[in-house]
Amino acid sequence: MNQIKRLYRSRFNRIVGGVCYGMAKYLNVDPSMVRIGWVLLAILGGTGVLAYLICWIIIPEAPFGT
16 A cells, blocks of 8 residues: 655654754665755855755654654
8 A cells, every 4th residue: 555655754763853864764864865965055155044944844753653
């Protein structure tokens, strides 16, 4: 049966808000790669900081038990 993939922020595997780990899990990639991408976006123009804050607000936290 097809399960719907959902994007959640991590409750436990987080450094700041759990956004990077949640995105890495959703995209099935290493969380370190996502974190490096966010840092590069933050350094190269500053859009990474704003995008991270928006994602932190918009993306819901993972429910308990997942």
